Amino acid sequence: MNKVFRKIHLWLSVPVGLIITVICLTGAALVFERDITESLNPKIYKVAYTEGDTPLPPSELVASIRQQVPDSLELLSLQLSGERDVACMATFKGAGKRSLSVNPYTGEVNGWTKSYPFFQTMRKLHRWLMDPPAYKGAKSAGKVIVGITTFVMVVILVSGIVIWIPRTRKALRNRLVVSCTKGWWRFWYDSHVSLGIYVTLFLLVMALTGLTWSFQWYRTAAYGLFGVSTARPAMSAPQQQNKDEKKEKAEFDYGIWDNVVSELQALYPSYASISLTAGKAQISKPGNMRSSDTAAFDTQTGEITTVTAYSDVPRAQKMKGWFYAFHTGSWGGMTTKVLYFLAAFIGGILPLSGYYLWLKKKRLSKKKKSLELSLKQNVYKNPNKCQSDFFMNNFFPKSRRKESRNSV
Numbered sequence: 001m002n003k004v005f006r007k008i009h010l011w012l013s014v015p016v017g018l019i020i021t022v023i024c025l026t027g028a029a030l031v032f033e034r035d036i037t038e039s040l041n042p043k044i045y046k047v048a049y050t051e052g053d054t055p056l057p058p059s060e061l062v063a064s065i066r067q068q069v070p071d072s073l074e075l076l077s078l079q080l081s082g083e084r085d086v087a088c089m090a091t092f093k094g095a096g097k098r099s100l101s102v103n104p105y106t107g108e109v110n111g112w113t114k115s116y117p118f119f120q121t122m123r124k125l126h127r128w129l130m131d132p133p134a135y136k137g138a139k140s141a142g143k144v145i146v147g148i149t150t151f152v153m154v155v156i157l158v159s160g161i162v163i164w165i166p167r168t169r170k171a172l173r174n175r176l177v178v179s180c181t182k183g184w185w186r187f188w189y190d191s192h193v194s195l196g197i198y199v200t201l202f203l204l205v206m207a208l209t210g211l212t213w214s215f216q217w218y219r220t221a222a223y224g225l226f227g228v229s230t231a232r233p234a235m236s237a238p239q240q241q242n243k244d245e246k247k248e249k250a251e252f253d254y255g256i257w258d259n260v261v262s263e264l265q266a267l268y269p270s271y272a273s274i275s276l277t278a279g280k281a282q283i284s285k286p287g288n289m290r291s292s293d294t295a296a297f298d299t300q301t302g303e304i305t306t307v308t309a310y311s312d313v314p315r316a317q318k319m320k321g322w323f324y325a326f327h328t329g330s331w332g333g334m335t336t337k338v339l340y341f342l343a344a345f346i347g348g349i350l351p352l353s354g355y356y357l358w359l360k361k362k363r364l365s366k367k368k369k370s371l372e373l374s375l376k377q378n379v380y381k382n383p384n385k386c387q388s389d390f391f392m393n394n395f396f397p398k399s400r401r402k403e404s405r406n407s408v
Helices: 002-031 033-040 058-068 117-128 141-164 169-174 184-213 216-225 241-250 256-267 315-328 334-378 383-395 398-407
Strands: 075-081 088-092 100-102 109-112 273-276 280-284 292-297 304-308
Touching: 002 033, 002 117, 002 141, 002 334, 033 117, 058 075, 058 088, 058 100, 058 109, 058 256, 117 141, 141 184, 184 216, 184 315, 184 334, 216 315, 256 273, 256 280, 256 292, 256 304
Parallel strands: none
Antiparallel strands: 075 088, 075 273, 088 100, 100 109, 273 280, 280 292, 292 304
């Protein structure tokens, strides 16, 4: 049985090993994208705070923003941070995923958030091998290849676990450490075996959660395991609703947000952020699982009408956030991010070390066959000398070969 899993492990790894390396290394690069981006742009995400400073109310922030941006930009939301030294963010219709950073104490605009080309390239490689779909939800060759490779990777990891299982206690000790003093071959072998088993669980979690973005059938099955359906509810006829919404947005009084924020701050003494839109507010709680409560309010008075706690949100709406958190390692904060980074980095090295061991073994096997053939062809000339040379070349250390030959 072990031989069967060895063959499965080898012959599945050979064709897709390099693609697995690309997926894992680009995934490792994306783990700290947000942290690196924020550290490279401190003026966008951080503001100076001195004791006693009081944030401006949302209505004044909106008025200040409108004086500093073109009139063509339509404000969609305003996000207020629960931390004193963090800037608030404004989003606009037609601005894409960019947000405008604003000083909550002065109303001064700090600039637009941005995504670096390096991370954009890493994301395209990680998800689509530089072949993104034409539109969201569509298929592409790169997306399908990544999905199939990830599925094969799961089989490779499972077969690797079966192969790794030791038979003796001594073998267990050897398979848990990396030797750095017994040559390059032993170093890469131990790295492949020992480090591989340490990161297998993390790689399995990444692969099994990542497949939900590759295949609809897999997403349906994965959600079904948690009793969640991926079918979307039927949409009602728009009728007059869109016209009423446009009219409501045009006549919205941003001074209402002042009352909303005051009520929410009384209900939530601590929060990560409050995101305000026309008609509702989202209160993100401290943590890393994207958990947030939703408050609906009267657009005329600002009075909060209903508050939907995150625990009461249907599980179907939580699943995507859960899968994303467990795929990226953000569920446990910086600790899990570091572990995910190391696991993804080692996962990218495993196929390379596997290729090295496989090619090295093939070369040694070829050399051994060549020696055996040479021995058979020349044995009739001097049988004793040929046999002694064969055994010395293969089983004697170099330091003892001269001494052994002299004795023969």
